[in-house]
Amino acid sequence: MSRLEILVVEDDPLARKLMEKRLAEHSLDFAADSAAGRQKLEKGKHQVCFIDLNLGPKDDCSGLDLIPVAAAKGVYTVVMSGHDSEKVVEKAYELGCDDFYSKGNEEANVGAVLSRFLQRREKGGPDQLFAERFVTEDAATRQTITEALKYAASELPVLILGPSGTGKTSLARVIHERSGRSGDFVAINCSAYTEDLLEAELFGYRKGAFTGAGDSRKGKLLQADRGTLFLDEIGSMSLKMQTKLLKAIEERTFYPLGSDRPETSQFRIISATLEDLQGLIKAGKLRFDFFSRIHGLTIELKPLAARKGDIFPLISFFSRGGKRLSFSAQAKAQLLAHDWPGNIRELKRVVDLLAAGQEGRVLPETVGKLLRTVVAEAGASDVLTDGQYRYILEHGLAKAADRFVDAAVRRCLAENGGKKTKVLSALGISTRLLYASLKRAP
């Protein structure tokens, strides 16, 4: 057996001594309590970690807290315990432990654990994440995600950047699953609601708080207690909502609409956007203090066009369990030549359509037809999003049109280094329209 880097977190000196003897052929590191264990896990490069469940007298399963830390670093995590109540075993596996054994007959137990670890290593364990949960073969994307997952168990807020359909929600979910947080993953798309509706969705409301509030309703903030609140399209949130949410994030306390009783929620924020947040700050559309609160760790996902090696692994993943698809060489070339403006979402739509069709053998004519259909569908939905439509209903078409013009002007100005002449020519607008827009949003 090759020499392994092993960490043993065990408070009992006799048990530590026994592990030292039993694992003498490996490189061993010990920690006697939870804090030391956490520190060693964060700094070290261990392959296997044995964690005692109760660390210290009167301890209440504090070893469990170390599981997400170890799992997030990809360490094969083994829990050893003097009792194996089903609840504890279930909790340990839920938190991401790889192996669990009841103390007694350690010689056999430890040997069996190491053998299972080696078997898994031969099968290529870390690849499971990129084959099952976030499918990618792109080395840079794998590296980005592996690095990000090191912070999964921390409280650090995460900001995921990337074009629509690149897997921001999937990544947020993976981070939550590896965070060890006992609450739920609660997602909300901020652009799909008007300001009032978003406030009600996030904070919840009491019965009678507004017309139509027939019953009290729990908001997303409370639903995400001890879990993760995923805010998609964060850039579309109004300044007023940013202020309210910032207060709730800082104080972990908020008032549902129509309630005079505060609610408390321990949620971790993961947000995502496709917009240029620095540009929004400059334009006064995003509060700097709010931005500072949400961008602890920033992850940028590449568009599918920049990782075309993922196209066929993703097709295999999406068609798993269904009809086996076989592509002709020309059909493959067509898929690789396409730009995939809708990214993975667009690819999934193509696979769904292929799977629903009659033929398992895919020819270039079919691919061409489907790509045209999917691009047309995406174009139609791009013209007017749900969020834009709701904004129009709330503020009127004229104000919505101004907002649309302002956003285009701001973006074009940012892309052209603030040169107004370039904006005039790039957008094909009059000087009067440009200055009217700048007056509204300087």
Place this chain on the structure above:
Amino acid sequence: VKDAEKELDRLVHDVNSRCSSLRDAAAMLRKIPSSERAEFLALMTEQARKLADDLAQFKPDPA
């Protein structure tokens, strides 16, 4: 009642853990060099004392 159950759970855990360490250490006594036996025996004595303390300190549920 919940606290009493929790206490009992903890006792069961501690007794199991300590006994399994003692049993394993006893089995290992024959395999280790004699120079290390004194250290092992001292750790085992301490373990046995803690085991006795755990049992003595346990307050059974009065009901």
